[in-house]
Amino acid sequence: MIQSRVHxxxxxxxxxxxxxxxxxxxxxxxxxxxxxxxxxDGTGPVQVTHKRDGGPLEAQLQALTPESAIKIxxxxxxxxxxxxxxxxxxxxxxxxxxxxxxxxxxDVHTGIEHRLDWRFLDVRRRPAAQLMFAVQTTLEQGMRxxxxxxxATEMHTPKLMGTxxxxxxxxxxxxxxxRSAYLAQSPQFYKQMAISAGVEKVFEIGPVFRAEPSFTSxxxxxxxxxxxxxxxxxxxxxxxxxxxxxxxYAIAKVADAHGEAVREQFDVEITVxxxxxxxxxxxxxxxxxxxxxxxxxxxxxxxxxxxxxxxxAHIQQATGHEFVFITHYPVGTRPFYHxxxxxxxxxxxxxxxxxxxxxxxxxxxxEHRYDVLLKQAAEKGMSPEPMQDYLNAFRYGxxxxxxxxxxxxxxxxAMLGLESIRExxxxxxxxxxxxx
Numbered sequence: 277m278i279q280s281r282v283h284x285x286x287x288x289x290x291x292x293x294x295x296x297x298x299x300x301x302x303x304x305x306x307x308x309x310x311x312x313x314x315x316x317d318g319t320g321p322v323q324v325t326h327k328r329d330g331g332p333l334e335a336q337l338q339a340l341t342p343e344s345a346i347k348i349x350x351x352x353x354x355x356x357x358x359x360x361x362x363x364x365x366x367x368x369x370x371x372x373x374x375x376x377x378x379x380x381x382x383d384v385h386t387g388i389e390h391r392l393d394w395r396f397l398d399v400r401r402r403p404a405a406q407l408m409f410a411v412q413t414t415l416e417q418g419m420r421x422x423x424x425x426x427x428a429t430e431m432h433t434p435k436l437m438g439t440x441x442x443x444x445x446x447x448x449x450x451x452x453x454x455r456s457a458y459l460a461q462s463p464q465f466y467k468q469m470a471i472s473a474g475v476e477k478v479f480e481i482g483p484v485f486r487a488e489p490s491f492t493s494x495x496x497x498x499x500x501x502x503x504x505x506x507x508x509x510x511x512x513x514x515x516x517x518x519x520x521x522x523x524x525y526a527i528a529k530v531a532d533a534h535g536e537a538v539r540e541q542f543d544v545e546i547t548v549x550x551x552x553x554x555x556x557x558x559x560x561x562x563x564x565x566x567x568x569x570x571x572x573x574x575x576x577x578x579x580x581x582x583x584x585x586x587x588x589a590h591i592q593q594a595t596g597h598e599f600v601f602i603t604h605y606p607v608g609t610r611p612f613y614h615x616x617x618x619x620x621x622x623x624x625x626x627x628x629x630x631x632x633x634x635x636x637x638x639x640x641x642x643e644h645r646y647d648v649l650l651k652q653a654a655e656k657g658m659s660p661e662p663m664q665d666y667l668n669a670f671r672y673g674x675x676x677x678x679x680x681x682x683x684x685x686x687x688x689x690a691m692l693g694l695e696s697i698r699e700x701x702x703x704x705x706x707x708x709x710x711x712x
Contacts, residue, residue, distance in 0.1 A: 639680030
């Protein structure tokens with residue numbers, strides 16, 4: 277009896293039976309006496325083997341082109357000599373569902389920018405890309421599971437704003453029914469409003485927009501952010517503890533589901549981190565860099581990418597840990613709403629999380645006192661009027677709180693050893709790319 281569609285990964289269960297496989301033509305070896313076609317679906321490849329007999333099936337196979345979408349019905353045969361799973365499919369019927377034009381616009385040697393022009397084909401043809409999205413799915417699932425278990429509420433905040441968020445820099449401006457609107461740089465203000473609304477733990481996984489003219493391997497103008505906000509905290513340490521535990525949980529889930537495949541496709545070992553993660557202050561980071569022979573004076577209050585890599589390397593050598601929190605960033609490098617400790621108002625109760633030399637997160641305890649917020653905004657030359665809706669959330673009993681924003685693409689970069697965030701995104705958006 278002919279089966280309904282069977283995935284390639286399940287063919288072993290159907291040896292000796294006739295089944296139907298749907299997929300793409302991955303490779304053609306049309307020899308004098310035999311025709312070999314590699315058909316690939318989303319679960320893997322299988323070899324189709326046909327002995328030439330001058331019949332209609334031979335002509336159909338001969339006419340196939342690479343990447344054509346086909347439905348092929350045939351008998352599953354145990355064939356230990358076949359490298360692809362030790363199976364082959366002996367065809368009985370072939371239906372071309374959509375023939376692929378030739379030649380293909382990209383191949384295995386095509387550079388990243390041209391591959392991005394044909395991203396659908398690029399992802400389809402590369403098992404590593406397919407795996408990356410499977411890893412992303414499991415990673416998000418793990419983060420959601422942990423957040424739900426902690427009693428967090430998942431929310432979806434507006435991406436259209438009437439006023440520019442934070443400093444007003446690096447925002448996309450657009451026309452909104454005759455007036456100006458802006459794409460949200462972050463759900464930050466809305467997360468804090470949710471805290472003031474009585475939602476004690478809130479998180480969101482959604483799009484973030486940054487009008488940064490940056491052309492680096494780590495920057496994008498649109499990316500997926502994982503944002504968390506926690507109420508009634510005792511300090512910023514509560515926020516860091518939440519992050520290290522959600523990451524450890526989600527990474528363990530990825531390692532369990534995909535560890536072997538990641539090792540095979542990316543030559544990377546997924547290490548589940550232990551908690552707590554190491555923590556050092558920005559002052560300590562600068563001291564470590566100076567002792568290592570690199571002078572960070574040129575960047576004064578922050579770390580540049582070289583500094584981040586050097587600090588991570590130092591911490592990994594000293595502790596064996598791939599992660600490190602850099603804490604207590606100077607006031608000049610942080611937004612007005614970051615809380616400042618009473619004993620040292622020159623710094624903020626904030627942090628960045630570095631993983632394998634890449635900044636993946638920024639977080640902080642927020643300033644929840646209305647009068648202090650006004651004062652800190654004024655110090656940065658900001659007028660309260662455009663932010664009044666945000667500021668009103670702090671006038672009527674907003675509790676102490678803090679949160680973080682994590683870049684999903686950067687986490688995937690660090691986890692899988694990807695060279696560019698372009699590889700960690702389905703359809704990348706950057707200063708020079710709005711297509712496809």
